[in-house]
Amino acid sequence: MTWGTGRAVAMTDEEFRLLRDLITEYCGIYFADSFKYLIERRLQPRLPVHNLTSFRDYYRLLKYGSDRAKEFDEIVERVTTNETYFFREAYQLRAFTDEILPAVVKHKKPGDRIRIWSAGCSTGEEPYSLAMLTHDLPLTRGLPMEIFGNDISRKVLKTARSGLYRESSFRQTEPHWIDKHFTRDGRMFKLNEDIRNRVNFGHLNLMDEAAMAIMSNVDVIFCRNVIIYFANEARAALLDMFHKKLRPGGFLLLGHSESLINASTKFELVPLTHDIVYRRPR
Ligand SMILES: C[S@@+](CC[C@H](N)C(=O)[O-])C[C@H]1O[C@@H](n2cnc3c(N)ncnc32)[C@H](O)[C@@H]1O
CATH class of the missing domain: 1.10.155 (Chemotaxis Receptor Methyltransferase Cher; domain 1)
Structure with a gap:
């Protein structure tokens, strides 16, 4: 230039x-x-x-x-780095449906809400994967589920809301998910409306504590492949904020190369079958 x-x-x-x-x-x-x-x-x-x-x-x-x-x-x-795809880190999603959600549901009464937050959701593949995984799940029947997807980039949120994806978003997706929830439109794949309607997208800067007031009583936070790009102090501040936003007993899932070591001591480590996740103590 x-x-x-x-x-x-x-x-x-x-x-x-x-x-x-x-x-x-x-x-x-x-x-x-x-x-x-x-x-x-x-x-x-x-x-x-x-x-x-x-x-x-x-x-x-x-x-x-x-x-x-x-x-x-x-x-x-x-x-910003906006790389993402559907069903990323499948072992973690398995932990979510098989072990984390049952632990969350155990403390719910009929009619209670389950709140899931994809913080740094990029073009939406992460929260939409969660919406597909929990669609028709007998475990959560009778418990309304809210799935939030937030990002600081307005451009990625536009794509997320459009529900239109290229083949590269499906590099880790088993074909039955595509058959069930997408309609092919030339070289693009359109996510069906029933899944799209399950995710609430919004523009949010995770460093803006005032803007974050809208989020509370969250059961599970996915913040994967976001804090890896953060400065140490910013990471520590964000984890403090996540601690406040989670219900006691709520879970925090980070990307596989991210950990709370040196960043926060407020969470307890929960060993699961295929993963180790963090939890706000009860
Ligand atoms: C690499 S993507 C991860 C997407 C998804 N979580 C995943 O693991 O596939 C990181 C996303 O975090 C977003 N991000 C970075 N800093 C942020 C901030 N301060 N507030 C909200 N989102 C942020 C970026 O815009 C980007 O879309």
Whole structure:
């Protein structure tokens, strides 16, 4: 990307650190020094949009500009990793249906709600997998289930709400799920309405504690492959918040390469047959 004289605007080390810290403060995501060129490349196109000639001016705009919220939305679309697919980490989903849900149901009375939250849901494959898995499940009959999917990226939420997917979203999906819940439309697959209607999507920044007030008494939180990108302090703050949002006895499921080691001591470890998950003590 070039500007003015035809030369690309370079990002100094100091500008990188200022912008990096601002991004972490906003959404938790942390970039090590080795990511400087990636950030430079991804943010460079934003300079001409605002008639700016340096990243320092861009930093000022983000820090003090009246349109800073809108600009952070633009940054989010450039720096988040949105990789996901249906039935990701199947062993964990098996643990969810075979061991976690029965433990949740044990403490419910008829008519009680079960609340499941996919925090950092990307294009929706995770909460929709949960909706398919719990569709018609005899175990939860008589217990209304609410499934929430939240993400900071407005773009991924648009795809999630459309329910339209490409073949790559099914790399770990057994064909019977596709036959049962999708309608083929050329090269795309449309998720049927009965499953789509079971998931409530919303825009949410997990670092925004005030916005998070809408979420409470959650039975199971899936926050998989999200905190791996977070700074240590952001991770610790988020886990504290999850602890508050869970019912006592509620479960937290992280991605297979993520753990609470050094991040939180508030949860207890629960060994299951094929997985180890975290639980807010009763
Ligand atoms: C790699 S995807 C994981 C999707 C899904 N959980 C899975 O495991 O397949 C990570 C998602 O977290 C979202 N994310 C990152 N920071 C966030 C924040 N502060 N608040 C909400 N979502 C965030 C990203 O936009 C991205 O869609």
